[in-house]
Amino acid sequence: MAEGAKVNSLDALKHFKTYLWKFSEAANLALADAESEMQRMLLWLETEQGAYWQGQIRKRTEILSRANELLRYKQIYKSPTGSRQSTIEEEKAVQIAKRRLLEAQEKVQNVVKSSRRLTKEIQTYKGSVQRFATSAQLDVPVAAAKLDNMVATLEAYMSLGATGGSSTDAASSGGAFTRAELPEDRPVEPPPPDEIPIRGAVPEEAATLTDLALRSIQTWRYSPEETELWRPPLIVREDYIATSPVFVTERDGRIIGFYGLSGSPPHVRLAYLYVDPDKVRLGLGTALWHHAIQTASQLGYAELQLTSDPNAEAFFIKLGARRFAKTASPLEGQELPVLRFPLASDK
Amino acid sequence: MGVFEGRAQLGKSMKELMLHWSETKMSWDDSQSKQFEEKFLAPMEADLRNAVGAMDHMAVILQQIRRDCE
Numbered sequence: 001m002a003e004g005a006k007v008n009s010l011d012a013l014k015h016f017k018t019y020l021w022k023f024s025e026a027a028n029l030a031l032a033d034a035e036s037e038m039q040r041m042l043l044w045l046e047t048e049q050g051a052y053w054q055g056q057i058r059k060r061t062e063i064l065s066r067a068n069e070l071l072r073y074k075q076i077y078k079s080p081t082g083s084r085q086s087t088i089e090e091e092k093a094v095q096i097a098k099r100r101l102l103e104a105q106e107k108v109q110n111v112v113k114s115s116r117r118l119t120k121e122i123q124t125y126k127g128s129v130q131r132f133a134t135s136a137q138l139d140v141p142v143a144a145a146k147l148d149n150m151v152a153t154l155e156a157y158m159s160l161g162a163t164g165g166s167s168t169d170a171a172s173s174g175g176a177f178t179r180a181e182l183p184e185d186r187p188v189e190p191p192p193p194d195e196i197p198i199r200g201a202v203p204e205e206a207a208t209l210t211d212l213a214l215r216s217i218q219t220w221r222y223s224p225e226e227t228e229l230w231r232p233p234l235i236v237r238e239d240y241i242a243t244s245p246v247f248v249t250e251r252d253g254r255i256i257g258f259y260g261l262s263g264s265p266p267h268v269r270l271a272y273l274y275v276d277p278d279k280v281r282l283g284l285g286t287a288l289w290h291h292a293i294q295t296a297s298q299l300g301y302a303e304l305q306l307t308s309d310p311n312a313e314a315f316f317i318k319l320g321a322r323r324f325a326k327t328a329s330p331l332e333g334q335e336l337p338v339l340r341f342p343l344a345s346d347k
Numbered sequence: 348m349g350v351f352e353g354r355a356q357l358g359k360s361m362k363e364l365m366l367h368w369s370e371t372k373m374s375w376d377d378s379q380s381k382q383f384e385e386k387f388l389a390p391m392e393a394d395l396r397n398a399v400g401a402m403d404h405m406a407v408i409l410q411q412i413r414r415d416c417e
Contacts (some may be wrong), residue, residue, distance in 0.1 A: 006377040007375050012371045012375065013374070013375060019367045028352035030360070031353065032350075033348040033352070033353045034349065034353035034354070034405070035348050041409055045416060048358065053416075107415075110415040114415055114416050118408065118409075125402075125404070125405050128397055131397065131398075132391070132395050135390070135391045135395075145385070150379070228355060243349070
């Protein structure tokens with residue numbers, strides 16, 4: 001490790017992690033409420049206001065018609081004294097009725113135009129906030145997991161008695177921690193290598209991820225026909241990425257591995273974990289696995305389950321997963337191992 | 348809470364997050380904390396600014412539509 005960690009208070013890290021979660025919740029709520037108001041406005045336009053102003057056109061047309069009749073009556077008939085009647089009031093009423101009818105007609109046009117405009121604006125808005133929404137929804141759990149990992153590492157170091165105390169506050173022992181000083185055999189899960197950057201996927205990457213998954217299974221030397229049979233369960237949909245934790249790792253701007261989770265508590269399924277066939281044995285699969293475990297733990301799941309390719313089972317077993325069932329494969333005569341991995345949920 | 352309030356809430360939450368981060372940095376000062384700030388907090392803050400800008404824009408649009416169609 002190139003440089004040690006310098007932490008003077010583990011409590012500060014723990015508090016910040018707690019606030020990160022609060023921030024994530026507040027951000028998600030704010031985004032959801034904002035979008036909800038937009039949708040309500042669209043519904044208001046398309047249902048209530050359209051009908052309301054159409055009704056107003058009918059009513060105001062009748063009022064104008066009546067006002068015109070009154071005016072005509074006054075113009076035709078003379079007063080009981082035989083003189084010409086004043087039509088000033090009736091003319092005013094006709095002008096007002098015309099203005100009100102015109103207003104209703106303009107409102108109907110406004111409703112139609114506004115409805116179209118709002119639909120487009122909502123789409124643009126969604127695109128603009130997508131990155132932040134992904135960050136608040138997916139990156140925050142990962143960041144919190146990293147902080148947790150660091151706190152766990154430092155606490156484990158403290159429990160070894162290296163500083164002669166059990167306080168989680170390094171300041172109380174009078175110094176900073178150095179991760180490089182940790183004994184090599186201490187039983188703390190290592191964090192994913194920092195050299196392997198992992199970020200949340202965006203829906204536009206769905207086709208790239210499907211392609212990567214299909215290329216990845218070529219490692220197992222499936223024939224083109226067999227690969228086609230595998231295609232349906234390997235398709236990554238845009239809506240799946242938009243609503244589920246999906247993370248990618250990339251190099252030189254090219255995605256070279258990814259994983260995706262799905263399911264509902266208490267079990268989460270590792271729906272995908274694929275690495276570019278040209279980039280195997282570089283630790284990408286292991287880094288993605290650790291990242292998936294951290295994410296699932298942070299999201300409060302108790303157990304991670306996965307259906308593995310038979311050729312990849314040994315990899316997952318090495319990482320601590322255990323087989324507990326078998327399931328049918330898209331290929332005739334092949335069975336797929338179903339594995340599970342217990343999670344230490346901390347949510 | 349609607350767009351206007353959501354925008355205010357986001358701005359307030361981010362301000363508080365950065366305030367908490369300033370306090371945390373006083374206790375955590377190494378390459379990892381710098382990396383955490385550069386790779387996670389700073390990009391998220393930039394994304395949030397974009398989101399807030401989009402919400403500002405939508406707040407104006409919604410107000411205008413309400414005025415035009417009410």
